[in-house]
Amino acid sequence: MAARSVRCKAAAVTLAEPVDRRTRLLEGVRAGVPFGIAACFVSLSFGVLAQDAGFSPTAAIVMSVIVFAGSAQFAAIAIVGSGGAALAAVGAAALINSRFLVMGIALAPSLPGGRLRRALQGQAIVDASWALASRGDGTFDRWLLFGSTAVQYVGWVAGTVAGALGGEALGDPARLGLDAVFPAFFVGLLVSELRDWRSRGVAALGGLIALALVPISPPGVPVLAASVAALVGLTRSARTAARARP
């Protein structure tokens, strides 16, 4: 009996990590479901618009499968659709994705493994998952990130397939107010980030920087530049506050 309980305890110890991993992953999946549904509706309109820009249904689907970056994909097809060069489209998409560079730097210390494994884990970065996985103390819950991104990936690809193959029949997604879905989600995530006067100040500053740059810089730059507001965190009191958080 005693031996058995010891064995059970040993098993519990070795199982603890994977079980916790699965719990975090499932929690990420659960938290990601509404984003996945939203991604599905948004990519529906991507599937339709890509064809207006001259992409075949297969090309639209392949793009969602291997690029998987919402606003960058819209920007790229908009440029191609208006007769722009391929290089201009890729450049615009890269600028819009540049915020992922900042998010990746922030996430980096929370990712274990060699360079290749870390590079692959970094592919899970999308706005909503990154914000969900942020613990608020400078570290990230990577399993929550993976789970939440997996659902959004499925939603994004499924919506593109539906839009590319039968989107015309569904009508204009803007009529349903679906373009308000993502910013509304970001507002929801933002509210839980505004813990103290410092984060509120940084949020206000980031918003002002972005607004000021919209008319004078290419799309993508305003969001990237807004990350400068977080340098407020270099002050001693901000560092203490970040460390003190549970």
Add this chain to the structure above:
Amino acid sequence: MSTAAVVIAGCAVTTFAIKAAGPVALGGRELPDWFTGVVALLAPALLTALVVTHALAEGQHLRVGADTAGVLAGGLVVWRTGSIIGCVLVAAAVTAGLRAA
């Protein structure tokens, strides 16, 4: 290659590289103090920038539209009730309602 193929391949490669750069260069290290302080404040800065560029801008033009009102209404809901789903539903409903009107 067709324009579409070049655009898709180019976007796939640059997106991969952008997302991989940080984790490859900085992964698996101890966090210096100043880094933690900055990272903790990145989420509010980036989320606000995403909200205003989605709800108040179209390309390089600042504008107020039905979706601006929708997002504002959604913001009120999440602020008063804490419900993100409520926030999203109200935002989409208000935006769709204003467009139909």
